[in-house]
Amino acid sequence: MVYQDIEEKLQVAFNPSYLEVIDESYRHNVPIGSESHFKVVIISNKFAGERMLNRHRSVYSVLSAELAAGVHALALHTYTEKEWNELQDTVLASPACRGGNIVV
Numbered sequence: 001m002v003y004q005d006i007e008e009k010l011q012v013a014f015n016p017s018y019l020e021v022i023d024e025s026y027r028h029n030v031p032i033g034s035e036s037h038f039k040v041v042i043i044s045n046k047f048a049g050e051r052m053l054n055r056h057r058s059v060y061s062v063l064s065a066e067l068a069a070g071v072h073a074l075a076l077h078t079y080t081e082k083e084w085n086e087l088q089d090t091v092l093a094s095p096a097c098r099g100g101n102i103v104v
Contacts, residue, residue, distance in 0.1 A: 002023075006066060014044040018041070020042075037075075045080050047078055047080050
């Protein structure tokens with residue numbers, strides 16, 4: 001499963017104190033059972049001193065095989081532990097799909 005591959009790779013690469021991988025494919029205009037849209041919340045001190053763009057690039061690099069093989073979208077929420085604590089564990093909602101109705 002794509003979900004498990006993403007989770008395992010991020011665990012190894014970032015040693016996060018918190019990791020949540022959410023398959024949001026059902027919210028998009030894709031066939032049932034697709035694993036193409038994910039939200040990732042990852043808390044790791046490996047992000048310390050890195051700008052958001054570099055954090056996202058590092059995640060994309062780790063997940064390059066998944067992105068090349070059909071993962072269409074990643075909503076990334078990347079924080080250090082300090083940043084996460086300052087947010088009071090609040091995660092932004094993923095944007096709504098712009099692709100129209102869900103395919104059944």
